[in-house]
Amino acid sequence: xxxxxxxxxxxxxxxxxxxxxxxxxxxxxxxxxxxxxxxxxxxxxxxxxxxxxxxxxxxxxxxxxxxxxxxxxxxxxxxxxxxxxxxxxxxxxxxxxxxxxxxxxxxxxxxxxxxxxxxxxxxxxxxxxxxxxxxxxx
Amino acid sequence: xxxxxxxxxxxxxxxxxxxxxxxxxxxxxxxxxxxxxxxxxxxxxxxxxxxxxxxxxxxxxxxxxxxxxxxxxxxxxxxxxxxxxxxxxxxxxxxxxxxxxxxxxxxxxxxxxxxxxxxxxxxxxxxxxxxxxxxxxxxxxxxxxxxxxxxxxxxxxxxxxxxxxxxxxxxxxxxxxxxxxxxxxxxxxxxxxxxxxxxxxxxxxxxxxxxxxxxxxxxxxxxxxxxxxxxxxxxxxxxxxxxxxxxxxxxxxxxxxxxxxxxxxxxxxxxxxxxxxxxxxxxxxxxxxxxxxxxxxxxxxxxxxxxxxxxxxxxxxxxxxxxxxxxxxxxxxxxxxxxxxxxxxxxxxxxxxxxxxxxxxxxxxxxxxxxxxxxxxxxxxxxxxxxxxxxxxxxxxxxxxxxxxx
Numbered sequence: 376x377x378x379x380x381x382x383x384x385x386x387x388x389x390x391x392x393x394x395x396x397x398x399x400x401x402x403x404x405x406x407x408x409x410x411x412x413x414x415x416x417x418x419x420x421x422x423x424x425x426x427x428x429x430x431x432x433x434x435x436x437x438x439x440x441x442x443x444x445x446x447x448x449x450x451x452x453x454x455x456x457x458x459x460x461x462x463x464x465x466x467x468x469x470x471x472x473x474x475x476x477x478x479x480x481x482x483x484x485x486x487x488x489x490x491x492x493x494x495x496x497x498x499x500x501x502x503x504x505x506x507x508x509x510x511x512x513x
Numbered sequence: 514x515x516x517x518x519x520x521x522x523x524x525x526x527x528x529x530x531x532x533x534x535x536x537x538x539x540x541x542x543x544x545x546x547x548x549x550x551x552x553x554x555x556x557x558x559x560x561x562x563x564x565x566x567x568x569x570x571x572x573x574x575x576x577x578x579x580x581x582x583x584x585x586x587x588x589x590x591x592x593x594x595x596x597x598x599x600x601x602x603x604x605x606x607x608x609x610x611x612x613x614x615x616x617x618x619x620x621x622x623x624x625x626x627x628x629x630x631x632x633x634x635x636x637x638x639x640x641x642x643x644x645x646x647x648x649x650x651x652x653x654x655x656x657x658x659x660x661x662x663x664x665x666x667x668x669x670x671x672x673x674x675x676x677x678x679x680x681x682x683x684x685x686x687x688x689x690x691x692x693x694x695x696x697x698x699x700x701x702x703x704x705x706x707x708x709x710x711x712x713x714x715x716x717x718x719x720x721x722x723x724x725x726x727x728x729x730x731x732x733x734x735x736x737x738x739x740x741x742x743x744x745x746x747x748x749x750x751x752x753x754x755x756x757x758x759x760x761x762x763x764x765x766x767x768x769x770x771x772x773x774x775x776x777x778x779x780x781x782x783x784x785x786x787x788x789x790x791x792x793x794x795x796x797x798x799x800x801x802x803x804x805x806x807x808x809x810x811x812x813x814x815x816x817x818x819x820x821x822x823x824x825x826x827x828x829x830x831x832x833x834x835x836x837x838x839x840x841x842x843x844x845x846x847x848x849x850x851x852x853x854x855x856x857x858x859x860x861x862x863x864x865x866x867x868x869x870x871x872x873x874x875x876x877x878x879x880x881x882x883x884x885x886x887x888x889x890x891x892x893x894x895x896x897x898x899x900x901x902x903x904x905x906x907x908x909x910x911x912x913x914x915x916x917x918x919x
Contacts (some may be wrong), residue, residue: 492678
């Protein structure tokens with residue numbers, strides 16, 4: 376019997392967290408939430424989710440980018456570097472559109488980028504794909 | 514920007530000056546005078562060579578003789594301005610051609626120097642021209658900075674507007690989608706409450722934003738009259754009793770004097786202290802206190818709004834009046850699970866609900882428009898004092914106006 380996939384939602388807006396959590400739980404996922412980048416990184420180590428939903432503008436306006444960079448590139452998070460990150464924000468442009476001219480754009484590039492409010496069917500599909508890829512890999 | 518200013522204004526950086534004159538003696542003396550004053554000087558003997566030099570050297574200032582064989586001084590002026598309109602042009606001219614010198618100034622030359630001139634006259638005109646250039650440059654830099662700030666403000670504002678909208682949209686969307694499963698029935702009431710709170714937050718933000726937008730290029734003060742502060746402050750404090758009780762904060766006034774009259778706009782003054790008192794309650798601790806105290810100082814009335822909150826770190830004080838700046842609350846204060854903004858009515862704490870992030874920017878604006886001042890004194894772990902000074906009103910109260918309110 377396979378255990379259900381878990382998703383870590385990192386967003387400073389408690390209302391966004393609440394609705395996303397309900398939606399994901401309704402779809403059968405285990406959900407962990409964090410209200411800041413720092414808390415998110417802590418919970419990442421505690422529970423090792425199958426996918427991460429990550430907001431951009433939190434306490435600082437680029438916190439989500441920093442978290443993305445930390446997970447994917449910092450040695451201390453190396454064991455978590457392959458966990459898919461779904462970045463969500465009310466910013467319309469993807470990091471590539473925003474920072475495309477920068478040579479460091481890969482630092483802030485998530486696996487998927489979605490805008491808020493989430494299109495729920497699309498969101499669930501993206502999360503399903505992200506968690507499936509992971510369980511296939513392990 | 515600060516670093517840029519230092520470099521631009523640094524006396525260590527030698528400013529470059531180009532002299533274009535067909536007269537050898539003129540070139541020589543200009544070179545000597547200006548080099549002695551610490552400038553880096555290059556001279557050219559005709560207009561076309563001079564222009565190549567200007568394009569290459571990009572000097573701060575060009576001294577040009579109006580009457581030269583070949584390319585005329587007027588042509589040189591026009592072309593130098595095309596190379597860089599920031600280059601200051603000083604025209605040298607004989608008495609006979611002062612009419613042309615005036616023409617030259619119309620084409621963009623800064624000033625003219627009639628021949629013959631004394632060394633100090635050249636020095637004076639050059640240093641004044643360079644000063645003006647500095648001023649221009651500074652104002653251009655400020656403009657660029659302001660433009661950047663504006664753009665940042667807009668992107669932040671957009672985010673602040675979209676966040677509550679997205680939150681509400683998602684609650685409704687999820688409620689609708691999960692309605693049939695019954696899974697969200699328990700949360701339904703709570704979520705609807707949150708939707709109402711977030712839409713109220715959005716409305717407040719739009720109101721505050723409009724207020725600030727109105728202040729820009731215009732004025733918030735509609736009327737200047739005698740405003741007696743004591744009843745205004747007492748009224749505000751009374752209206753916040755309930756909220757303070759819910760936050761477990763005590764409210765007190767220290768208004769010993771009979772009259773604290775200022776000159777100002779009644780509505781603006783009310784908005785000002787409303788914002789400060791709201792903040793003092795929100796950024797406080799359980800069992801804390803808010804004190805509103807007034808006193809007289811020469812020509813002014815000083816009002817202090819004191820709280821016993823977490824205090825503001827020194828490095829944040831300077832940013833306090835910036836739009837959307839918020840003091841980060843340490844995780845240690847409050848009750849642990851939230852930041853205590855929920856007023857006890859469901860939902861729990863949410864940092865973003867305490868205000869719009871524009872309140873202090875509005876306060877600063879209001880105080881400025883009254884010709885007053887606002888200062889902050891804060892000690893981390895002890896509390897914060899916002900001190901507002903407003904110009905005192907010397908005239909006695911007009912009985913008919915004040916009687917009803919006191």
